[in-house]
Amino acid sequence: MMTTTAGRDATADFDPLDTTAPDVHAGLARLRAEAPVSRCPNGAWFLARFDDVLAAAKDVETFRASFREAGVVVPEEEQFVNEIPEPRHGHVRRIINSAIAQHRIGRVEPIARELCGRLLDDLLATGGGDMVARYSVPIPTTVIGHLLGAPVEDHHLWAEWSDDVVQGTYPTQYRNERGSGLAGAHPEFTAYVDDMIRVRREATVPPDDFVTRLIETEVDGRRLTDVEARTQLVFLFISGNETTRHLISNMTYVLATRPEVFAACKADGDLVQNLIEETLRLLPPIQFLMRTCTHATEVDGTAMQTDDKIAFGVASANRDETHFAEPQEFRLDRPDPRGHFGFGGGPHVCPGATLARLEARVAVETLLARVGSMRLPDDFAFEKVPVFWAYGPQTLPVTMTPATTEGES
Numbered sequence: 412m413m414t415t416t417a418g419r420d421a422t423a424d425f426d427p428l429d430t431t432a433p434d435v436h437a438g439l440a441r442l443r444a445e446a447p448v449s450r451c452p453n454g455a456w457f458l459a460r461f462d463d464v465l466a467a468a469k470d471v472e473t474f475r476a477s478f479r480e481a482g483v484v485v486p487e488e489e490q491f492v493n494e495i496p497e498p499r500h501g502h503v504r505r506i507i508n509s510a511i512a513q514h515r516i517g518r519v520e521p522i523a524r525e526l527c528g529r530l531l532d533d534l535l536a537t538g539g540g541d542m543v544a545r546y547s548v549p550i551p552t553t554v555i556g557h558l559l560g561a562p563v564e565d566h567h568l569w570a571e572w573s574d575d576v577v578q579g580t581y582p583t584q585y586r587n588e589r590g591s592g593l594a595g596a597h598p599e600f601t602a603y604v605d606d607m608i609r610v611r612r613e614a615t616v617p618p619d620d621f622v623t624r625l626i627e628t629e630v631d632g633r634r635l636t637d638v639e640a641r642t643q644l645v646f647l648f649i650s651g652n653e654t655t656r657h658l659i660s661n662m663t664y665v666l667a668t669r670p671e672v673f674a675a676c677k678a679d680g681d682l683v684q685n686l687i688e689e690t691l692r693l694l695p696p697i698q699f700l701m702r703t704c705t706h707a708t709e710v711d712g713t714a715m716q717t718d719d720k721i722a723f724g725v726a727s728a729n730r731d732e733t734h735f736a737e738p739q740e741f742r743l744d745r746p747d748p749r750g751h752f753g754f755g756g757g758p759h760v761c762p763g764a765t766l767a768r769l770e771a772r773v774a775v776e777t778l779l780a781r782v783g784s785m786r787l788p789d790d791f792a793f794e795k796v797p798v799f800w801a802y803g804p805q806t807l808p809v810t811m812t813p814a815t816t817e818g819e820s
């Protein structure tokens with residue numbers, strides 16, 4: 412097998428895993444051109460090109476999802492769905508799909524629409540405010556809480572607890588001073604979810620909801636244990652929250668900073684779909700996907716060893732000039748708007764994409780219907796959330812005016 416070290420030096424002055432680096436997109440473009448497979452300063456491999464990222468995402472036998480530190484072994488019960496090897500992954504995924512199936516998602520649209528209207532009324536009443544805290548956070552939190560069967564009054568807890576976990580050391584590390592696994596990482600979160608499971612196990616007639624289905628469905632001839640059910644539930648609360656929040660925030664940012672996009676989407680509601688996809692392409696909420704090599708392999712002639720870490724560059728793939736015309740431009744007229752990698756690809760492609768798109772569409776449609784104009788302060792500086800793989804603003808302090816007549820912008 413021919414191997415080469417070409418490209419390894421390309422990261423000497425640029426870390427593709429540092430999304431806060433100045434000129435990050437110029438750096439990624441250089442990698443795509445000169446070193447499509449390169450070493451990051453932390454030792455992980457980085458794939459910069461769309462075709463390599465897609466091919467590797469499909470090859471789940473060679474590249475296994477893993478956010479864990481090298482050497483961390485996690486009991487099977489505590490593997491999140493995306494870490495579980497096939498064929499068990501496919502079985503657990505089918506149960507998860509049942510929670511976020513089309514016919515269930517449709518039912519949350521009126522709830523999301525009513526919520527968005529209410530949130531905007533509040534924002535308009537104060538002439539604007541922080542769109543992250545007052546719009547992007549509550550929408551996915553409420554929707555995923557509703558789908559998973561958590562009481563409405565507790566929904567604010569998910570956002571807080573999801574943030575705690577995502578910004579903490581789990582799952583990279585398995586233990587902390589409070590204990591191991593998720594229970595050690597966040598005892599309140601796990602106790603709450605354990606209680607949801609216990610109540611349904613003990614009920615003579617459990618509610619017909621996702622948690623009941625999760626614990627009653629058989630996978631590989633047996634039901635999930637309580638710990639397995641908890642693991643997947645927590646993962647769903649987190650994945651249904653964090654990413655969609657950033658998508659809504661990033662779209663709001665685009666609308667607040669590009670009046671021509673605001674006006675175009677207001678004039679033609681069909682363009683909202685393109686706004687969603689183009690935001691996912693240029694500002695993907697998940698910037699990298701982390702994998703571990705299960706055996707020695709090679710990508711584009713670069714040799715990798717068992718247990719090597721590898722990052723799929725989602726944000727880089729989405730701007731690959733061999734794949735997208737004018738890749739750095741925000742365009743609402745792309746011929747294949749969904750052809751980006753924002754939701755991943757292969758067997759782990761996001762099962763929540765339909766739900767995320769629905770929430771994003773309702774959030775933007777409601778905003779465009781009620782808001783006449785929206786802007787950020789002249790001195791606004793986009794500060795990214797402190798999670799290395801995530802992309803979305805910490806705050807978006809907008810001022811806004813109401814739409815006075817239909818079609819006004």
Ligand code: HEM
Nearest residue numbers: 492493650651654655658696700753754755759761763767
């Ligand atoms: C804009 C919003 C979202 C984005 C950008 C996003 C992105 C992604 C990506 C890139 C993956 C692939 C991960 C990998 O290959 O390692 C993924 C997987 C996943 N997502 Fe999403 N996601 C979003 C919303 C959601 C929602 C709303 C849910 C749940 C309700 C969800 C649940 C999941 C689950 C369970 C997986 C793991 C699937 C598997 O491994 O088979 N996501 N998501």
